[in-house]
Amino acid sequence: xxxxxLVGAQDRSTFDELKKGVINFLLSExxxxxRNQERQASSATESSKEQQDKAxxxxxxxxxxxxxxxxxxxxxxxxxxxxxxxxxxxVYLLGESFGGILAPEVALSLLDxxxxxxxxxxxxxxxxxxxxxxxxxxxxxxxxxxxxxQWLYPAGLLKLLPLFxxxxxxxxxxxxxxxxxxxxxxxxxxxxxxxxxxxxxxPFVLKYIPQDTFKWRLTAWLETGCNRMAVKLADFRxxxxxxxxxxxxxxxxxxxxxxxxxRLASMFTNPVVHVVEGAGHASTCGSRVDLAALFRCHFxxxxxxxxxxxxxxxxxxxxxxxxxxxxEYFGMEPRYDGKSFGLNPLKYWSRKYYRKAQPTVRKxxxx
Numbered sequence: 001x002x003x004x005x006l007v008g009a010q011d012r013s014t015f016d017e018l019k020k021g022v023i024n025f026l027l028s029e030x031x032x033x034x035r036n037q038e039r040q041a042s043s044a045t046e047s048s049k050e051q052q053d054k055a056x057x058x059x060x061x062x063x064x065x066x067x068x069x070x071x072x073x074x075x076x077x078x079x080x081x082x083x084x085x086x087x088x089x090x091v092y093l094l095g096e097s098f099g100g101i102l103a104p105e106v107a108l109s110l111l112d113x114x115x116x117x118x119x120x121x122x123x124x125x126x127x128x129x130x131x132x133x134x135x136x137x138x139x140x141x142x143x144x145x146x147x148x149x150q151w152l153y154p155a156g157l158l159k160l161l162p163l164f165x166x167x168x169x170x171x172x173x174x175x176x177x178x179x180x181x182x183x184x185x186x187x188x189x190x191x192x193x194x195x196x197x198x199x200x201x202x203p204f205v206l207k208y209i210p211q212d213t214f215k216w217r218l219t220a221w222l223e224t225g226c227n228r229m230a231v232k233l234a235d236f237r238x239x240x241x242x243x244x245x246x247x248x249x250x251x252x253x254x255x256x257x258x259x260x261x262x263r264l265a266s267m268f269t270n271p272v273v274h275v276v277e278g279a280g281h282a283s284t285c286g287s288r289v290d291l292a293a294l295f296r297c298h299f300x301x302x303x304x305x306x307x308x309x310x311x312x313x314x315x316x317x318x319x320x321x322x323x324x325x326x327x328e329y330f331g332m333e334p335r336y337d338g339k340s341f342g343l344n345p346l347k348y349w350s351r352k353y354y355r356k357a358q359p360t361v362r363k364x365x366x367x
Contacts, residue, residue: 093124100129101225123243132260133226146215153211163254166280171328179342181332183287184322192343193353233267244268245298249279287331290318
């Protein structure tokens with residue numbers, strides 16, 4: 001179960017505060033990973049020492065002096081091998097939509113050494129990056145919604161909703177609600193619980209994002225970030241070994257994602273562009289692509305089994321049934337448990353499947 005960097009529905013942090021919050025969260029998670037390694041290594045050392053003590057004490061061939069020498073020799077070698085290495089876990093950033101602006105900002109801070117860290121940043125994935133917000137339908141229509149009279153604001157948000165969907169979005173949602181199929185990547189209860197939490201929270205997120213906060217995010221996040229990336233993206237050319245995967249939806253109504261993917265590819269020295277056929281803006285990371293498999297195909301080292309893999313044979317392609325599906329069934333599979341009903345929604349927020357994240361970004365309550 002993974003921790004989350006939480007940005008609440010009313011969060012009005014600045015762009016720089018968001019960047020700093022992501023970096024602090026990343027360093028915190030890497031530090032916890034290293035502490036876990038240290039505890040495991042320490043435990044293994046203690047166990048090894050106990051076994052060594054028993055072996056040495058029980059041996060009649062060693063003199064007392066030899067026993068003492070061997071014990072200290074063992075402790076000395078252990079102390080040099082169990083010391084954890086800071087930030088030993090490789091890191092890959094993924095940014096979707098506005099995250100496609102924030103992720104490059106974070107990446108450059110880490111690559112240029114402006115942050116005091118030893119993060120092993122190996123690559124970045126941008127999905128429908130909003131670095132083209134200034135040339136998008138969302139950029140053209142969103143600000144007008146932010147300026148509507150308060151009583152018309154909810155209707156304005158609903159008017160924007162079709163920009164984020166595609167022709168199969170509602171049909172696939174119905175399949176999931178009827179427990180007829182799930183996206184192929186939802187293959188256990190923990191992932192289904194996460195999907196359920198996201199689906200059930202969407203109406204409330206739309207309803208409770210205050211109009212001033214919506215306006216703040218369009219200007220202080222999207223507009224500010226987009227303008228900054230217009231200047232800074234070229235800085236990635238200094239990092240010739242840095243790898244970037246750019247994912248774009250074929251039918252993104254909110255952003256010109258395919259044209260932007262082509263533009264972004266010219267900014268990086270090692271880019272790969274992947275177009276997700278049939279996908280709208282919000283469904284690109286849904287059933288239309290197996291993003292984990294795509295990760296492993298581009299970042300080959302992730303295709304090897306290791307201590308961070310859930311399986312000894314990680315997927316490098318979409319599952320066969322999902323890939324063979326047509327229309328709304330593309331990317332979908334029968335339920336992993338074979339049941340004709342879904343996971344009880346009361347379990348979505350249970351302790352078994354959910355750990356509440358603590359906000360790590362300072363909230364702004366006023367402009």
